[in-house]
Amino acid sequence: MFRFPSVLLSRRLHRRELSSSTTSHPPSLPLSHPIYLIWGSNTGVGKTLVSAGIAAAFLLSSPTPSQFHYLKPLQTGFPSDSDSRFVFNKLRQLSLIRNPHIPLSASHRVINLSPAVTASNPLAGEEGVGPPPELLCKTLYAWEEAVSPHLAAEREGLVVKDSVVLETLGECLEDVAECGAGKERSEVLCVVETAGGVASPGPSGSLQCDLYRPFRIPAVLVGDGRLGGISGTISAYESLKLRGYDVVAVVFEDHGLLNEGPLMSYMRNKVPVLVLPPIPKDPLNDLMEWFESSHYIFSNLKEIMLSAYFERIKKLHDMPREARDIIWWPFTQHKLVPDGGVTVIDSRCGENFSIFKVQKTEVIAPQFDACASWWTQGPDAIMQTELAREMGYAAARFGHVMFPENVHEPALNCAELLLQGVGKGWASRTYFSDNGSTAIEIALKMAFRKFSVDHGLIVHCHEDTTNERSTELMVLALQRSYHGDTLGAMEAQAPSSYTGFLQQPWYTGRGLFLDPPSVFMHNSTWNVSIPEGYHLESLKGKSITFASPDEIFHKGRDKSELATVYSSYISKVLSGFRGSNNVGALIMEPVIQGAGGMHMVDPLFQRVLVNECRSRKIPVIFDEVFTGFWRLGVETAVELIHCVPDIACFGKLLTGGIIPLAVTLATNAVFDSFIGDSKLKALLHGHSYSAHAMGCAAAVKSIQWFKDPCSNPNITSEGRLLREV
Amino acid sequence: MFRFPSVLLSRRLHRRELSSSTTSHPPSLPLSHPIYLIWGSNTGVGKTLVSAGIAAAFLLSSPTPSQFHYLKPLQTGFPSDSDSRFVFNKLRQLSLIRNPHIPLSASHRVINLSPAVTASNPLAGEEGVGPPPELLCKTLYAWEEAVSPHLAAEREGLVVKDSVVLETLGECLEDVAECGAGKERSEVLCVVETAGGVASPGPSGSLQCDLYRPFRIPAVLVGDGRLGGISGTISAYESLKLRGYDVVAVVFEDHGLLNEGPLMSYMRNKVPVLVLPPIPKDPLNDLMEWFESSHYIFSNLKEIMLSAYFERIKKLHDMPREARDIIWWPFTQHKLVPDGGVTVIDSRCGENFSIFKVQKTEVIAPQFDACASWWTQGPDAIMQTELAREMGYAAARFGHVMFPENVHEPALNCAELLLQGVGKGWASRTYFSDNGSTAIEIALKMAFRKFSVDHGLIVHCHEDTTNERSTELMVLALQRSYHGDTLGAMEAQAPSSYTGFLQQPWYTGRGLFLDPPSVFMHNSTWNVSIPEGYHLESLKGKSITFASPDEIFHKGRDKSELATVYSSYISKVLSGFRGSNNVGALIMEPVIQGAGGMHMVDPLFQRVLVNECRSRKIPVIFDEVFTGFWRLGVETAVELIHCVPDIACFGKLLTGGIIPLAVTLATNAVFDSFIGDSKLKALLHGHSYSAHAMGCAAAVKSIQWFKDPCSNPNITSEGRLLREV
Structure with missing residues (x-):
């Protein structure tokens, strides 16, 4: 995963009406x-x-x-x-x-x-x-x-x-x-x-x-x-x-x-x-x-x-060398880190790191966090302080408390906000965990269970607790997808340079991976690029271009010939696939494939794909870890692609990034497929035995703020006070 | 995973010298x-x-x-x-x-x-x-x-x-x-x-x-x-x-x-x-x-x-019903949750939850957290407040900052403490992630790479980025082991009722799973119970009993006949195993197998096993997520079993449980096997692109406190003030 340009990405659609000017000309501190x-x-x-x-x-x-x-x-x-x-x-x-x-x-x-x-x-x-x-x-x-x-x-x-x-x-x-x-x-x-x-x-x-x-x-x-x-x-x-x-x-x-x-x-x-x-x-x-x-x-x-x-x-000077000696960084070939290539982050303030620099003199200087710390950072300087207070309060009130059959205010409030927000109109259940990858593994278990119940596979298993597998379930997913780094999440993504033996010795790729049409911009026009294998004859050479994103996202395209082309392609590939009866889940990142290369997928294709799966009773998972919570300018990509999943995963911006938390939302129908008289029918290996109070509290604050940046105003919103006193 | 009795487990060996009496007779608040x-x-x-x-x-x-x-x-x-x-x-x-x-x-x-x-x-x-x-x-x-x-x-x-x-x-x-x-x-x-x-x-x-x-x-x-x-x-x-x-x-x-x-x-x-x-x-x-x-x-x-x-x-009364309606709890068969079975946790204070109870009157009453919220909770009431302040400070100072090629004080301080503490004498590198399961997946990747380099497998792969696997690597692990819930971690554990199709449809169990001798107490004597398959003839009917845990943990047992029995058993099983050349890692929980049933394994067996693996150049992983940081009365189980791993994982008590953080420690030799001229040789899919500042800060505070409960005294340590003013 490289540091991609954020051209397509709106860091935050809702600008704070009264911008905190403390970040507008961030100052340096000479040392x-x-x-x-x-x-x-x-x-x-x-x-x-x-x-x-x-x-x-x-x-x-x-x-x-x-x-x-x-x-x-x-x-x-x-x-x-x-x-x-x-x-x-x-x-x-x-x-x-x-x-x-x-x-x-x-x-x-x-x-x-x-x-x-x-x-x-x-x-x-x-x-x-x-x-x-x-x-x-x-x-x-x-x-x-x-x-x-x-x-x-x-x-x-x-x-x-x-x-x-x-x-x-x-x-x-x-x-x-x-x-x-x-x-x-x-x-x-x-x-x-x-x-x-x-x-x-x-x-x-x-x-x-x-x-x-x-x-x-x-x-x-x-x-x-x-x-x-x-x-x-x-x-x-x-x-x-x-x-x-x-x-x-x-x-x-x-x-x-x-x-x-x-x-x-x-x-x-x-x-x-x-x-x-x-x-x-x-x-x-x-x-x-x-x-x-x-x-x-x-x-x-x-x-x-x-x-x-x-x-x-002394510490600022020593830290890079000490870090090099004892830290093992993710996604880093340590041999390729140049001398002087280690950045000391002294603090963060809003959208800037404050880093240690040795120039003419030593300074602590602001540096714009251009990739939002891997698309995870959200709050501005004011909100960061609000969240810090909230973290202190949640830690002091709850410390750590386990979750099964318990409930606490931050978890319940957070669940309610999620179902009223990103899960609105379809989701009924909230499952908390620690990170996006884990949320995906939970989603896969949910989908496979729903599929197994709907297709009568569970009956054959007699609540089997042995290792014999009657069915080798697979996912339907997209090329260039990315769903996380734990093995289960990786198995659901298409082969790439990151799935090779060097990276993940146990990767096999348990999926049917479709090559989706992508959208790109050229000469102020939005173009849809269709890979090989699609039957385009019916389009009679019509160019597939659009004047604006609004046109691309328009639901009216469902009636276009392209929709038929997509639908036939999907049917053809599915019926030609040996294990098509075992495709137990569709998993995809709606609209933008993030870590896989910042590709925009034609939303019509994704909508058609969802419909094809629904008609085959294949549960649909949206991986919104990257796209969720306004990263694309809307609260959830559902608003852009005009169709809903059965299960969806969120993380990253969920807490404004300040603390690890992830959530898997699901419909009641999915939830019901785990209901039974035996504990073994439950989703037992649950990944996280707590709904971390601090994480949930951070999510509540962040979600409210993302939705309405004025919901948490305080005196530091410059100018606000003078108008109101 | 059930709520096991904590008989064997010392919640905290180091009792705070000046106990905070605020938890001694925790009071109820009538409502x-x-x-x-x-x-x-x-x-x-x-x-x-x-x-x-x-x-x-x-x-x-x-x-x-x-x-x-x-x-x-x-x-x-x-x-x-x-x-x-x-x-x-x-x-x-x-x-x-x-x-x-x-x-x-x-x-x-x-x-x-x-x-x-x-x-x-x-x-x-x-x-x-x-x-x-x-x-x-x-x-x-x-x-x-x-x-x-x-x-x-x-x-x-x-x-x-x-x-x-x-x-x-x-x-x-x-x-x-x-x-x-x-x-x-x-x-x-x-x-x-x-x-x-x-x-x-x-x-x-x-x-x-x-x-x-x-x-x-x-x-x-x-x-x-x-x-x-x-x-x-x-x-x-x-x-x-x-x-x-x-x-x-x-x-x-x-x-x-x-x-x-x-x-x-x-x-x-x-x-x-x-x-x-x-x-x-x-x-x-x-x-x-x-x-x-x-x-x-x-x-x-x-x-x-x-x-x-x-x-x-109203909220306290409504919460159980609302939670039932929208929460999906881990490890819970929702159908089996009785009416009134949902506990409202209003807060926690030290080792007690404060829960809402409707008795004669409604009260907020203390309830002892008997399983330490799944062996994760650590701090007492005083330390909880200290940590809350620290969380506020770290959040305000750092918010969220990404980690690759960066360094910040909490991460560096935490890494240093870990290498001086739980990694002392063997570990040289610190890899941060979010939870124990992820730390295990990272450990497996580390071990397999080290094994592949040591055994010449990488050469054949030419830094292969395709999906073709030249080698199907496996782990050597113990029956009744548990290493986490993500697929990779589960693949490394032995089959059980929790690995069946209902629980993890993708589980195959990629390991050779040994049945270890266990220790139990009977009539004030400590007994070693040896499963079938071991050749016990050489012991000539000698009973294997011990008067005290000290004897069981004594290094002198290396020279006993039992050591030879263990060694032959391991050699026999390994040589009889078809894929023995592909056993790329030993993974085990030292001393106590936690979630798998709170079994104590004979430490001599584990030491012999480590030595057998080392002689075969099989990297050794200790899963100390459960045992680490004084849960067994010592800082690390290494102190009990007298041998060190190449890689070890920690989580849970690492931060006193207050915030998710895990760490995988490794030797420089393991680290070096990832060094090369190509980024693809690095540990790329790194699971966590940050070393969460709050998590690291919590770990620093907790580790210092676990080691020396008086390191963070403050005025709330009752009696302290009066003696010193």
């Missing part, structure tokens, strides 16, 4: 020097003091000339509040105390001001002293009112889209890399201080933990030492982890409540917890003494930040 | 009337006012006589602070205003007092007015100092274990059901008010969200309307969901900051958000006006709570 996000578990917990303390520990006790970048993307209450000016001022004060003869070279800039600020305070802008700056403080966006950025933005007119915030921040981070060019890794440090708590809204209304997620900058969490602060700190930490952030340290002000006990216990083996001395509450206190008394803690914190950075860099 | 937990996103957000408001809405405007239970499990700052007394007093005041002539009948009790309270205030205890009470307020445990319960408990001496808190609360909830007997469902309402924030510690140090988890009582979250409160509310909500709680409403005090905008946006389609009028800050204000002005909101909240309760009850 040449350490960069950290400073988060607070609440507002007023001392994020800015922590930033200043880190700056002091970094700048004022280093023997080598070093550089510290302080970035404040979002500032409200400006200019009376300015965290970047605070850091700038405190550091100059501290530097005068520590090195009175060598003043710290520092700069301070405010890049974007709301009109309100500009009007009231035209001077707010740049301040600082001459180069070379060792401390560079920047505020990216400032509003006058001391409220949440989303309110300030709305009221003052400086509304900024998430993508613009990210772009501006991305440019500042590039500046950090450029300013630091030529400096050692440990000679430059950058902190980006967020506003409010981890889930406080940004200017568009998106939660900041969602807003900054595409960078996935490692985090320092400033916790809360007050009464109730244990809870707030733990919850904030969990919200960051639930967005995929790495947290390297938790630091908080001591309020004498011993909050460090429970916090250290909770964080043990996860994150170090540091306690700062109480901060003087007198507004006239210049905090110089406090900074001195907390110097040791900040030095410690700085070391933690540097060593976590070095560890990350 | 006869609605019960809710009232959580706060922080301390001081007005949980008690909300409780009182709900009580007023419920008691004082109902036309029918109704009953409200207010429970405060943990109260510090007592007696000056007493939330239950506050509710008691406010409701009496309110009742006098609304119905001046019919005073509310109410009672107030404090059940357990710390010695400090008793000393300083001997009168604190019971107060109230005559029956029949309509309002019953109870404090379960009270401490004097106004600090977190874990500190108060430590300082004042009333240290209470989690299990005791749960037991006391459970008794109070039973009282609610008893008091309410004879009343309509909607005539009784109970709220249980927590202390501090959602993750504030309880008296043992366990976080309250973990402490109360076994009940999984539905939640009302009191959010925070202050600056920063959006973030705190969202994070608290996420922490509750990450413990598997259902939240039915979020309610918070208006501070004029429009926090409801972002909160409603985030909660939309999840939870209703209600806003309370600002609470007067004057301590002399009796709040009567405030209660009146917020009456409408509380009525609304009460209705939400009642209707969520009724919806839950």
